Amino acid sequence: MTVETVDGVVGALPGLNTRQRKKALVREAAIALGIALVLMFIIPAILTGLGQGIRVNQLGRFLALAIAALGIDLIWGFTGLLSLGHGIFFALGGYALAMHLQLQDGQIPEFFSLYGVSELPGFWQPFRSLPFTLIAVVIAPAVVAAAIGYLVFRNRIRGVYFSILTQAALIVFFNFFNGQQKLINGTNGLKTDTSTFFGLQVSDPRIQTTFYAFSILFLLGGYFLCRWLTSGRIGRVLVAIRDDEPRVRFSGYNPTGYKVFVFAVSAALAGVAGALYTVQSGIITPKAMDVAFSIEMVIWVALGGRGTLVGAILGTLIVNFARTLLSEKFPEFWLFFQGALFLIVVTVLPMGILGWLRTDGINWLRSLSGREKLITYPSLETDPDVEYERKNLGDSESDG
Amino acid sequence: MNEKILEIQNLTVRFGGFTAINNLNFSLEQGELRVVIGPNGAGKTTFMDAITGKTKPTEGQVFFKGKNLRPYAEYEISRMGIGRKFQTPRVYQKLTPRENLELSGARKKNVWESLTASSSTAERRTVVGLLETIGLAVKADIPAELLSHGEKQRLEIGMLVAQSPDLLLVDEPVAGLTDEETEKVGDLLLTLAESHSIMVIEHDMEFVRQIARQVTVLHQGSVLCEGTMDEVQNNPKVIEVYLGSEEAHAA
Ligand SMILES: Nc1ncnc2c1ncn2[C@@H]1O[C@H](COP(=O)(O)OP(=O)(O)OP(=O)(O)O)[C@@H](O)[C@H]1O
Ligand SMILES: [Mg+2]
Numbered sequence: 001m002t003v004e005t006v007d008g009v010v011g012a013l014p015g016l017n018t019r020q021r022k023k024a025l026v027r028e029a030a031i032a033l034g035i036a037l038v039l040m041f042i043i044p045a046i047l048t049g050l051g052q053g054i055r056v057n058q059l060g061r062f063l064a065l066a067i068a069a070l071g072i073d074l075i076w077g078f079t080g081l082l083s084l085g086h087g088i089f090f091a092l093g094g095y096a097l098a099m100h101l102q103l104q105d106g107q108i109p110e111f112f113s114l115y116g117v118s119e120l121p122g123f124w125q126p127f128r129s130l131p132f133t134l135i136a137v138v139i140a141p142a143v144v145a146a147a148i149g150y151l152v153f154r155n156r157i158r159g160v161y162f163s164i165l166t167q168a169a170l171i172v173f174f175n176f177f178n179g180q181q182k183l184i185n186g187t188n189g190l191k192t193d194t195s196t197f198f199g200l201q202v203s204d205p206r207i208q209t210t211f212y213a214f215s216i217l218f219l220l221g222g223y224f225l226c227r228w229l230t231s232g233r234i235g236r237v238l239v240a241i242r243d244d245e246p247r248v249r250f251s252g253y254n255p256t257g258y259k260v261f262v263f264a265v266s267a268a269l270a271g272v273a274g275a276l277y278t279v280q281s282g283i284i285t286p287k288a289m290d291v292a293f294s295i296e297m298v299i300w301v302a303l304g305g306r307g308t309l310v311g312a313i314l315g316t317l318i319v320n321f322a323r324t325l326l327s328e329k330f331p332e333f334w335l336f337f338q339g340a341l342f343l344i345v346v347t348v349l350p351m352g353i354l355g356w357l358r359t360d361g362i363n364w365l366r367s368l369s370g371r372e373k374l375i376t377y378p379s380l381e382t383d384p385d386v387e388y389e390r391k392n393l394g395d396s397e398s399d400g
Numbered sequence: 401m402n403e404k405i406l407e408i409q410n411l412t413v414r415f416g417g418f419t420a421i422n423n424l425n426f427s428l429e430q431g432e433l434r435v436v437i438g439p440n441g442a443g444k445t446t447f448m449d450a451i452t453g454k455t456k457p458t459e460g461q462v463f464f465k466g467k468n469l470r471p472y473a474e475y476e477i478s479r480m481g482i483g484r485k486f487q488t489p490r491v492y493q494k495l496t497p498r499e500n501l502e503l504s505g506a507r508k509k510n511v512w513e514s515l516t517a518s519s520s521t522a523e524r525r526t527v528v529g530l531l532e533t534i535g536l537a538v539k540a541d542i543p544a545e546l547l548s549h550g551e552k553q554r555l556e557i558g559m560l561v562a563q564s565p566d567l568l569l570v571d572e573p574v575a576g577l578t579d580e581e582t583e584k585v586g587d588l589l590l591t592l593a594e595s596h597s598i599m600v601i602e603h604d605m606e607f608v609r610q611i612a613r614q615v616t617v618l619h620q621g622s623v624l625c626e627g628t629m630d631e632v633q634n635n636p637k638v639i640e641v642y643l644g645s646e647e648a649h650a651a
Contacts, residue, residue, distance in 0.1 A: 250478050
């Protein structure tokens with residue numbers, strides 16, 4: 001009988017020696033790089049050739065969103081922290097970059113004159129510097145998340161209470177940004193498309209292509225960052241925290257530090273996503289901190305498959321393209337569709353598309369193509385007890 | 401002089417108005433194997449909770465190697481060298497037995513250390529040895545959720561040992577095991593007792609007889625009596641509250 005292992009069923013490859021593991025890693029890196037290159041050079045050419053050039057910009061935006069989804073997967077899929085407030089971090093990243101762009105022409109941004117503000121508020125000053133801005137895009141969300149996380153996790157607030165708190169924080173931030181016209185233009189938000197950047201208008205195709213490329217690069221980087229985190233020792237600890245946090249303490253680990261850390265990393269990813277999304281859509285407003293948007297991020301991950309990383313990316317692209325296409329054709333149906341989608345995921349595919357593919361789906365696909373069933377746990381196959389049970393208790397499936 | 405590894409003075413734990421542990425005094429010598437018995441609800445698990453920091457004592461002190469444990473959090477107490485096995489086996493279900501043991505056995509447990517850590521050859525060898533000891537070598541790389549109840553019990557004891565604690569607190573290690581498995585766990589504990597101080601909570605009298613040297617009987621949150629198995633079994637108070645109900649004919 002042929003014995004093969006399924007890649008990544010429980011995260012890392014079980015029972016493989018280091019050489020095989022390295023080979024698998026190299027293969028994964030090669031595939032990811034290949035996909036990135038196709039996205040970068042081939043897809044835009046095809047879309048433009050088909051007269052669908054506008055889709056390239058959409059794809060770029062959705063790839064940026066996928067970076068945020070990776071972060072959600074990291075804390076929800078692997079650590080069991082369901083954040084319903086990631087809009088905060090997304091917006092912080094977006095606003096940071098937008099502020100820098102608003103300051104490009106050397107004068108104070110136009111909207112200030114509407115509210116009779118003649119002097120640039122102090123906290124805008126450092127955003128004149130591009131390096132500062134770039135650091136702020138990552139660090140500001142991470143610091144805010146770490147602060148919120150520390151207070152919450154240290155007090156052992158978990159589960160639903162954590163989710164509610166993140167949502168409450170989101171509403172606080174929304175109201176603040178929405179109300180502060182004299183500081184950040186309130187509900188109108190900050191426009192970026194008319195600003196100049198490196199001597200070109202931000203909406204210029206050359207600049208947009210650059211941002212598109214950066215979205216791919218950061219998504220790739222984000223993916224490997226999460227892969228690295230989740231496949232090492234720390235990843236094991238995160239899964240242990242997800243499955244039985246109180247127990248982890250008795251193994252000598254302090255979950256607070258781990259959760260603060262991973263929440264901050266996830267927020268930083270959302271910040272990068274927010275910045276890249278903002279410059280490709282031309283504006284950031286407090287709407288990025290709508291409750292619905294933060295919940296949507298969770299839906300992307302749920303659909304693609306929690307704890308799979310690739311699923312987070314796939315889910316984001318599927319939902320967002322579905323929304324775009326559907327709302328072009330039937331604008332009034334999208335919300336129903338989204339609700340239905342979520343219900344289907346919860347009831348039929350609780351582990352999402354990728355979760356299903358990795359368990360039942362793979363056998364289903366193989367049976368379609370007439371190939372033998374894949375054995376998930378080769379070591380069980382050689383276990384004498386299992387062998388005995390199989391002979392004597394009839395043929396039962398080797399996995400659920 | 402033999403320093404006491406664990407010393408408990410006037411320990412009281414209250415939940416609201418209910419007193420689960422009532423002015424309890426207790427001590428354990430270095431290297432001792434002690435069995436704690438007592439009827440359901442006697443406060444045995446709560447006693448372990450108070451030692452390991454899960455529940456803070458309402459009154460009284462717990463000293464481990466002469467150190468008052470009150471200010472420390474669970475993870476700090478664990479790192480000082482107290483390992484604990486729970487009443488219902490609690491292993492990390494989605495991790496494999498190997499990963500469960502590696503996690504428990506890691507010497508460095510801070511975030512930054514975990515970021516870069518990979519198991520040293522020595523650590524990995526220890527894990528392989530442990531897998532042999534607890535009889536899970538063939539199932540080392542399947543998720544622990546697929547293990548049987550008995551295997552999970554053994555895995556959790558393995559996780560304890562991996563932590564290389566000085567004091568092991570073991571809550572009902574043979575609940576739900578077959579006679580054969582019970583004996584295996586008993587032998588395992590006896591082997592461990594050669595190099596560790598151990599406190600075992602158990603209901604299974606056969607098992608207690610197999611491993612016990614000194615027995616402490618808890619009743620309504622206090623120590624009812626202490627002594628060898630024979631002494632305890634013949635103590636009229638014990639027969640009345642505990643053995644009398646379950647084991648009258650055996651005694
Ligand atoms: N967190 C809690 N809040 C309120 N009461 C509690 C709590 N924990 C334990 N108790 C009560 O304290 C008493 C002692 O419980 P404990 O679990 O220590 O008993 P036990 O001796 O371990 O019993 P068993 O043999 O059934 O495991 C019980 O009456 C229980 O209901
Ligand atoms: Mg108990």
